[in-house]
Amino acid sequence: MFYLCGPEAMYAHCLNELENLGVPRRRIRTEVFGPPKDVTAQPGWPAGLKADARFAVAVKGRGALQARAGETLMAALERAGIVLPALCRSGECSLCRTRLLAGRVFQPSGVKLRKSDRQLGYIHPCLAYPLEDLEIQC
Ligand code: FES
Structure with a gap:
């Protein structure tokens, strides 16, 4: 099980790398910080x-x-x-x-x-x- 906690840029990078390693999405938990990409x-x-x-x-x-x-x-x-x-x-x-x-x-x-x-x-x-x-x- 992987837990990702941090700013969105780190989250996106790590998620991509874990998927490249074949880690199933169900084994990845996330907590994302930072402003939304599109506040509007x-x-x-x-x-x-x-x-x-x-x-x-x-x-x-x-x-x-x-x-x-x-x-x-x-x-x-x-x-x-x-x-x-x-x-x-x-x-x-x-x-x-x-x-x-x-x-x-x-x-x-x-x-x-x-x-x-x-x-x-x-x-x-x-x-x-x-x-x-x-x-x-x-
Ligand atoms: S930096 Fe934490 S509330 Fe603004």
């Missing part, structure tokens, strides 16, 4: 919003950047040189917890936000997608 196909994604729509993100005290609707906020931040603490990159560990000061984001159903985080406006940028211009504090 997720339940709850706003109808009509294209993945390539661009929004302005103001980062309090750190400048501003552009982010696409179809990429995680964390990816846009990292491209702009703003690196947050991160572990799971799947919305589960809370390490990247960031305050959303203005705007709305889409967070797929797998994101585990504490009740107090929801009440105080925190998000997990590793699995949050901008739906409009944002202002955040991190």
Whole structure:
């Protein structure tokens, strides 16, 4: 029995190699982490919003950047040189917890936000997608 646990790229590679070795699919168990390949196909994604729509993100005290609707906020931040603490990159560990000061984001159903985080406006940028211009504090 094989257990695969990790990011999607590793999962896809290992699954392919195990199949090449003749391991039957029923003997492979998986737990996949990371953002979905196509967030626009997720339940709850706003109808009509294209993945390539661009929004302005103001980062309090750190400048501003552009982010696409179809990429995680964390990816846009990292491209702009703003690196947050991160572990799971799947919305589960809370390490990247960031305050959303203005705007709305889409967070797929797998994101585990504490009740107090929801009440105080925190998000997990590793699995949050901008739906409009944002202002955040991190
Ligand atoms: S890195 Fe774990 S919740 Fe974002």
